[in-house]
Amino acid sequence: MTSSDLLTAPAPAQTSPAGLTPAVEGQLPEDLNRLINSVILPGFVGTTVPQWLERALENGLAGVVYFGHNIDPDSPEQVSALSAAIRAANPNAVIGVDEEGGNVTRLQSRDGSTIPGAAALGALNELSTTEAAGRAIGQLCRDAGINLTIAPVADVNTNPLNPVIGVRAFGADTALVSAHTAAAVRGIQELRVAACAKHFPGHGDTVADSHMDAARVDLTMAEMAQFHLPPFRAAVEAGVASMMSAHIIIPELGEAPATLTPAASALLRGMGFDGVLITDALDMAAVRVTVGPGEGGVLALLAGNDLLCVGNPLNAYTTGRDDESCYTEVFDALHAAAVSGRLPVDILRRAAGRVQALAQWSAGEVAADKHDAVDWVSVAARATRTDSLGSGSLGKTPVLAGSGVLTLVDARTGHNMAAGPTENFLATALHHYAVTAVNATELSSAELEVALMQARGAVLVLVDSLESAEQAQTLELVFATAPQAVCVNAGLAPAEPTLFPALHAHGFSRVTAEAVVRVLETV
Incomplete structure (x- = not known):
């Protein structure tokens, strides 16, 4: 399929896609609660596993995302012990973290990352060094019991006024970003840590931060295909295990954020990607203040996403809500949609299958730990x-x-x-x-x-x-x-x-x- 075919391919239907069986009362699977849990990736508060999270993990919860407040920098063994406790409750748990190196780190958030970020690596433009940086990030995660790093950033930062990407990108040149994205993916995944290229189909030309507002990209899809899609294609060719969808509006794909737009995931799948498509956090403004995290989760699955990143329960805009309620809001919405028949059970099963395939791949053996002697x-x-x-x-x-x-x-x-x-x-x-x-x-x-x-x-x-x-x-x-x-x-x-x-x-x-x-x- 050519890029022009991808741009004109019809979007899949939002409900009851062909070949999928809607769930109706009396035909619901006995494991519906486990099935719904298997596509949810929440955050939580604390440096140990809270009771609600342990119960959810035991009942099939896909896993968790760590934030800085889950890490005790004064206790070197704490995070690996936390990961072990999570896997004691669910051996197939996906444990994710935003570990990009440079400005964005969770494991080293207090003292700052010891690994250069994307803009520095892009400025240096040594692919072997970027691959080594990927290995360093992978090793950092593996040592902490983490099997998913939500990196690298594959966005091409073509707008210098971009308030949220900036130095998180390898640069503003499409070819350079493509090459370094692939190198970072290869390096990270040498450690059997899943990389996650973000933010599809490209957050680099925005002037709004989708954490706080609806971000719009006023480019044609032909322009997107020329300047912003190639790094994601390079990630696919490098074997990237997961991608993150962006809460950005691209008019030719529709007036909803790409995360909630079937045409966006169809575009990605048309590139040959069959890994896990993860939503950006459902508590971000583009979703939170429009349809809400619960309905956003339903729409995201109907649009072709596989794993729902709930978000950080300590964000300022979630103040007053506890971590469990952030999770249950999404679970309850998915459950209601499945029971009504609006969310076909086969969609849940297909998404859960991809998530479990990632977890099983990450559990494979690594030839040897990769400690490059890099200053x-x-x-x-x-x-x-x-x-x-x-x-x-x-x-x-x-x-x-x-x-x-x-x-x-x-x-x-x-x-x-x-x-x-x-x-x-x-x-x-x-x-x-x-x-x-x-x-x-x-x-x-x-x-x-x-x-x-x-x-x-x-x-x-x-x-x-x-x-x-x-x-x-x-x-x-x-x-x-x-x-x-x-x-x-x-x-x-x-x-x-x-x-x-x-x-x-x-x-x-x-x-x-x-x-x-x-x-x-x-x-």
Whole structure:
């Protein structure tokens, strides 16, 4: 089938597809509750298994997704013990986690990822290094008893104003993203950890965050096929075990989010993908404030998804609801739809079969653990780009040479919902310097100017978006008051070199922060 065939293929019917048997009262399977559980992947609160979750796992729940609050960084064995307890309740459980490396990590969320993120790897453009990074992520997950990492990001970040993808993508070039997506998939899956390419059919050209709003892609499907679909096709060719559907609206596919649109899954299956199609979280605004997570789960299964990611019960927008009720809302909606005949039992069985096939594959033997001897700080340092450093008013003296005293101005405004709030890893990486930390968002312009006039030694100003008017205004004030300052850009690097001294790190994590310090001590 050609790409043009895929774009014109009719969408499957939303109810009672051909060859599937609707469930009606009196014909329901005895294991209906187990069958419904087998397609649900909820989050939960705590670092141990709550009673409701244990019961659900014993009754066939597909598995769980870990978030940062499920990980105790002070107890190295806690997460593997948690995974073991989950599998004691359901030996075939799928345990997933958003472990992308770089900005988005759950297993290393407190201290920051030790593995460079996609933008740094794309900037370096060494496929063998990206594959090694995939192996490192796979090993990190395997050591924790996790068999699904919801990575890599296969989106092509063609819109620099994109508020949720950005440095999580390998770049803005389709061919580059395709090659690195495939390399990351190969690396992750060498450890029998399922990779999950996301967010199909491509979240890279949006200007809204689907966590908080309906994200729309105003491109034709011909444009999507040219620029955004190839990385997902590359993931399929690399044998990716799962994909994540996006809550984005593409007009030619319909006015519902792609997760709820049969045409989107038909497009993916037409690429030859027969793995597990996982929804993005059902608690995100594109679903939550329209049809709701329960109905969203029903529509997602009818649209061709296999596994329903419920979401993070500690998200601000779920405050006031406990973790069990987030799960039961989806379970109850699926049960009602199955009993009424609206959700054919065969759809549930087909989805459950794919999920169990993934779990069984992940339980296979790995030839050997893959610990590549890679200095990831060196990798992240080689990926950095410096503009206007080492010349002009800075001379040839390294930026961080001299007294060991510096001022660090944090000009960042907010955080990416996917990454969540993080510590200032750069301040931590500068631990052997006498650092005066200044949070620009907490000061007036006059107060910031006074702080800068009192600064001794080097001045670093940390930003995560050169497109942000507020951060640009802070940069202008910093350079006007402290001409010796250097911008540390943790966001997307501009296409053209900046005229002001800058180091572009392509992300913000522990490894990139340590790389920034290493570079600034030498340039």
